[in-house]
Every structure is written in C-alpha cells, then in structure tokens.
Amino acid sequence: MLKIEKIGVIGGGTMGSGIAQVFAMAGYPVLVQDLAEPALDRARKTVETSLSRLVKKGTLTEAKAAQAMALIATTTVFDLMDDRDLVIEAIVEKVEIKTELLKRLDGICRHDAVFASNTSSISLTELAAASAHPGRVIGMHFFNPVPMMQLVEIIRALQTTDAVSDAVTDLTLAIGKTPRVSKDSYGFIVNRLLAPQINEAINCVYEGLATAEDIDSMMKLGANHPMGPLALGDLIGLDVVLNIMETLYQGFDDPKYRASPLLKQMVAAGYLGRKTGKGFAEYHQR
Structure with missing residues (x-):
C-alpha cells in the first residue's frame, strides 16, 4: 500500500493555497512551490486569512490554526520537491506547461511518488503519457473555495494504477x-455538465431573451439552484469557463460545446467576473 505523508503543491494561487490549507489542517506537512516570493507571500496571506475566518466562526481553534500554518512551508526552489510522497500541481490550464512540469518531476522525485493534477478539464491520459511512470499520474480536482467545498473528483487516467x-x-x-x-x-x-449550462445561460443573454439578473433568478426559483449560472460563472471566472468550453469543444469535436460569442467577447474585454470586479454583475474589489 502506498504511504503518503509529505505533500508538495506546485502553484501558490487560489487553488494551490486552498489545497495546501486543507492538507495542513489534516496534519500533513506541505511544501508550496511557486516561481516568485511575492506569489508565495500572497499564498501565505490567503491561508492565514482563511484560517482566521474559521477561528472567528468558531469552527477552528486558534491552536489548530497555528498548527496548520506551521505545517506549510514555501519555496521557489523546484528541486525541493524531491522528498515528497505526493506532488499536486495547481498551475495554469495549459497542457504543454503541465506536461513539461511532469517531465521535470520525473527527473527529481522518487519512482514511487504520486503526481496529481488539479486540472479542471484537461485529459489525464494525455498528461500521464508525458511521464516516465504514467501509472502514478492521477487527477485530484478540488473545487473553489477549497476549504469549503466537499467534493474532490478523482480522475483515473487510462494508465493510472x-x-x-x-x-x-x-x-x-x-x-x-x-x-x-x-x-x-x-x-x-462536474465541468462537463456545469460549463455548458453556464455557456447556454450566456447565450440567452447574448440573444436578448432576458436580463442576466432574471435568468439567474429563474434558475434559482424554478430549478432550486442556490446560485444562478451567470453568478456562478462570475465566481468561477469567465476565463476559466471559456477555457473549459474550448477544451470540451476541441476534445469531443462536437458543436454543442461551442463557446458563446458573448463569453469570448467578455473575456477579451477583461470582464472575468468577481476577480476583476465586473462580469455579468459588478463587484466591489477588496
């Protein structure tokens, strides 16, 4: 049986910092690697803020928060991943960058270390094929915000043991x-079902069928969704939604996955949702 004790996370962004937090809260030592110190500073701050919020809510003690924070180390040195039992990548959704990363990990990690990708839509079979040991590659798709969301999609590549x-x-x-x-x-x-729904809601706006606010209201009131599809797209990031739609469209070669023209326009304009302050609604930046 594989023994996984030491965790490595590559990428200190929103997903990477969230993944590091949940492992640390469970008592696992985590090493987070990113290219530059400012990114790592932001990751540490993000985790500290999240833990503080849990303490204020009474769901975590100050002592447990301090213990979790102490289990997270950061580095810009990629080769320090050499002693990790599991390395999870949470970097940009570009297949060529992820495959290059897997090849670099092959060069420094033990042959029995496990490589996991947090990709939201890219083929794990294609990623695994880039590794010298494809059987150890697997998908661990966490959802944002990682500390709050319960599901982790475990995706088996064709090669995964x-x-x-x-x-x-x-x-x-x-x-x-x-x-x-x-x-x-x-x-x-999840994204095969979810992204096309968001995309179709965007098409409804594009065709002038109803306002974004009314479309979201209809789905909440009529389908009992806790959040409308357009508000959810803004939360996820419209650039991420577009990336998923393009992956589905190219992967399946099926026109039903064609991205809405309005989605493409909004991404081109930089209207990405909450993270930029404007999407299908406007948001106050913190």
Missing part, C-alpha cells in the same frame, strides 16, 4: 473531503 487510485481516494477521505472517482474524459463529470 489501482494502487495509486486507492491511495489517493483514501487520502482524500483522510483530509475530510468526499472523493468520487471517474474515468478520464474531457471536463470529467
């Missing part, structure tokens, strides 16, 4: 998350 799949599934349970395993496919399960 049973031992790796079982170990990662057990680990996901150990950090208090709910694993659900699927075969590899573009967009996996």
Whole structure:
C-alpha cells in the first residue's frame, strides 16, 4: 500500500493555497512551490486569512490554526520537491506547461511518488503519457473555495494504477473531503455538465431573451439552484469557463460545446467576473 505523508503543491494561487490549507489542517506537512516570493507571500496571506475566518466562526481553534500554518512551508526552489510522497500541481490550464512540469518531476522525485493534477478539464491520459511512470499520474480536482467545498473528483487516467487510485481516494477521505472517482474524459463529470449550462445561460443573454439578473433568478426559483449560472460563472471566472468550453469543444469535436460569442467577447474585454470586479454583475474589489 502506498504511504503518503509529505505533500508538495506546485502553484501558490487560489487553488494551490486552498489545497495546501486543507492538507495542513489534516496534519500533513506541505511544501508550496511557486516561481516568485511575492506569489508565495500572497499564498501565505490567503491561508492565514482563511484560517482566521474559521477561528472567528468558531469552527477552528486558534491552536489548530497555528498548527496548520506551521505545517506549510514555501519555496521557489523546484528541486525541493524531491522528498515528497505526493506532488499536486495547481498551475495554469495549459497542457504543454503541465506536461513539461511532469517531465521535470520525473527527473527529481522518487519512482514511487504520486503526481496529481488539479486540472479542471484537461485529459489525464494525455498528461500521464508525458511521464516516465504514467501509472502514478492521477487527477485530484478540488473545487473553489477549497476549504469549503466537499467534493474532490478523482480522475483515473487510462494508465493510472489501482494502487495509486486507492491511495489517493483514501487520502482524500483522510483530509475530510468526499472523493468520487471517474474515468478520464474531457471536463470529467462536474465541468462537463456545469460549463455548458453556464455557456447556454450566456447565450440567452447574448440573444436578448432576458436580463442576466432574471435568468439567474429563474434558475434559482424554478430549478432550486442556490446560485444562478451567470453568478456562478462570475465566481468561477469567465476565463476559466471559456477555457473549459474550448477544451470540451476541441476534445469531443462536437458543436454543442461551442463557446458563446458573448463569453469570448467578455473575456477579451477583461470582464472575468468577481476577480476583476465586473462580469455579468459588478463587484466591489477588496
């Protein structure tokens, strides 16, 4: 049975810092690597703020928050990942960059280390093929905000071994998350269903059928959704939604996954949602 104790996270952005936090809260030592110190400073601050919020809510003690923070180390030195049992990448959604990263990890990590990708839609089979040991590559798709969202999609590449799949599934349970395993496919399960729904809501705005506010209200009142699809797109990031739609469209070669012209225009304009202060609604930047 694979023994996973030391965790590495590559990428200190929103997802990477959230992933580091949940592992540290579960008692795992985590090393976060990013290219520059300012990114790592932001990651540490993000985790500190999140832990403080949990303390204020009464769901975490100050002592537990301090213990979690002490378990997170940061570095700009990639080669320090050499002693990690599991390395999770949470970097830009570009297949060529992710495959290059896997090749670099092959050069420094033990042959039995597990490589996981937090990709939201890229084929794990394609990523695994870039590794010298493809059987150890697997998908661990966390959802934003990571500390709050319960699901982790475990995606098995065609090459992933049973031992790796079982170990990662057990680990996901150990950090208090709910694993659900699927075969590899573009967009996996959640985003294959979710992104086209958001895209179709954008098409409804594009065609002038109703206002964005009314479309979201209809889906909340009529389908009992806690959040409308356009507000959800703003939360996820419209650039991320476009990236997923393009991955689905190119992967399946099916016109039903064609991105809305309005979605493309909004991304080109820099109207990405909450993170830029403007999407289908306007948001006050903190």
